[in-house]
Amino acid sequence: MRPRQPNRPFRRTGSEVRPRRLSAAWVVPMSGPPIREGEVLVGSDGRILWAGQRGSGAVPDSAELSDWPDAVILPGLVNTHTHLELTGFAGMAEEPDFADWIRRIRTLKAARAPEEFLAAARRGLADCHAAGVTTVADTGDSGAVIEALAEAGGSGIAYHEVFGPHPDQLEESMSGLRERVAVLHRFVSERVRLGVSPHAPYTVSGALYRAVAEYAAQEGLPMAVHLAESAAESALVEESAGPFADAWRARGIPLPSPAGRSPVGWLDLHGVLGGRTLAIHVVRAGGEDVGRLKATGAAVAHCPLSNSRHGHGTAPLRAFLDAGVPVGVGTDSVASVGRLDLLAEARAARRLAGLDAEVALGLVSTAAAVAIGLGDQLGAIRPGLWGDLAVLDLPPSGGDGTVYEAILAGGPADVRETILGGRTVYRR
Numbered sequence: 001m002r003p004r005q006p007n008r009p010f011r012r013t014g015s016e017v018r019p020r021r022l023s024a025a026w027v028v029p030m031s032g033p034p035i036r037e038g039e040v041l042v043g044s045d046g047r048i049l050w051a052g053q054r055g056s057g058a059v060p061d062s063a064e065l066s067d068w069p070d071a072v073i074l075p076g077l078v079n080t081h082t083h084l085e086l087t088g089f090a091g092m093a094e095e096p097d098f099a100d101w102i103r104r105i106r107t108l109k110a111a112r113a114p115e116e117f118l119a120a121a122r123r124g125l126a127d128c129h130a131a132g133v134t135t136v137a138d139t140g141d142s143g144a145v146i147e148a149l150a151e152a153g154g155s156g157i158a159y160h161e162v163f164g165p166h167p168d169q170l171e172e173s174m175s176g177l178r179e180r181v182a183v184l185h186r187f188v189s190e191r192v193r194l195g196v197s198p199h200a201p202y203t204v205s206g207a208l209y210r211a212v213a214e215y216a217a218q219e220g221l222p223m224a225v226h227l228a229e230s231a232a233e234s235a236l237v238e239e240s241a242g243p244f245a246d247a248w249r250a251r252g253i254p255l256p257s258p259a260g261r262s263p264v265g266w267l268d269l270h271g272v273l274g275g276r277t278l279a280i281h282v283v284r285a286g287g288e289d290v291g292r293l294k295a296t297g298a299a300v301a302h303c304p305l306s307n308s309r310h311g312h313g314t315a316p317l318r319a320f321l322d323a324g325v326p327v328g329v330g331t332d333s334v335a336s337v338g339r340l341d342l343l344a345e346a347r348a349a350r351r352l353a354g355l356d357a358e359v360a361l362g363l364v365s366t367a368a369a370v371a372i373g374l375g376d377q378l379g380a381i382r383p384g385l386w387g388d389l390a391v392l393d394l395p396p397s398g399g400d401g402t403v404y405e406a407i408l409a410g411g412p413a414d415v416r417e418t419i420l421g422g423r424t425v426y427r428r
């Protein structure tokens, strides 16, 4: 069944913006070398017309001019993992144990009304724009984030979560998911996509994984899964042991079978890994798992600060990159990391895998866009891509090293303006 479209798309696509000429001390396209005294032209369709040396492009007559002689223009940042409906929960879930933390989040969510989720999603999206982030890949089950994206004319993918650890819950979970997809489809537009997210191996049965994967393939929906995140999850899937296994036994839920596989291997067995799948976290993965991700075409959302906050350990980022697995960096939620600072995440990824600054910055721009299937739409400054840009202060010295180093040393407070499809969505 195709998702019903009960209403017109929420927002007209292709609405015109005023063409813009944006110049700065540096333009950093990420798809080519940095341009000193650079300029970017964005057309009335919101897409990049041209980028190069200041003054050498053909500027449309009606263009709005902006110049930042002490700043750098870079691609709008891409956050490959958020839970914007949890905005406002920073500092409210401090449980050191992961299973306890999950329970705490459930309690916090249960106390929130639908309109509060929408208010949280709006605030979270505005915070992202203020931090130079123009595209988010978000998971949640309130439906608030796709609505917030649609009304703000934002850019992103909202993966709608589905739960059901007992195989007997399969029909109920699937009919609920189909219903929500049909309702939320009204928010889909050229820049706002809907996906599905069978939540995690400790909340989803093997049967439900298989059914969601088949449904996503039929409907052409992208899929995101929290995968191989905690020791408790690996113990559940591999050894039928640990706190999640104890909780399932107490509730009479059959344990994942067959046991003995890694979480990555177990999801692959159920048809979940593929070219439209974003695997979030993937901390507990060995060489065989990395090979499996590569072979299936699945991508990884790497969340170094969240992994560290929860004591999950460190993901094999270097191995993913060496194997050619598409990887982007994500923040995870404010309930995990307190504040969403994507450049801080890129620095953490850099330390973890010994990356140079350009590659680290790619993990929150070009490579991040590829990881969520939007590499032909955004993530770099080149003609044809969306005019999604972040303008960042340069240090007074211009930075000691390369302009990549200077950008990577920055944070949300350094963002001067954020532009989405040629439209300013944040100005300091």
Ligand SMILES: [Zn+2]
Pocket (backbone or CB within 6 Å): 081, 082, 083, 226, 280, 332, 333
């Ligand atoms: Zn998450």
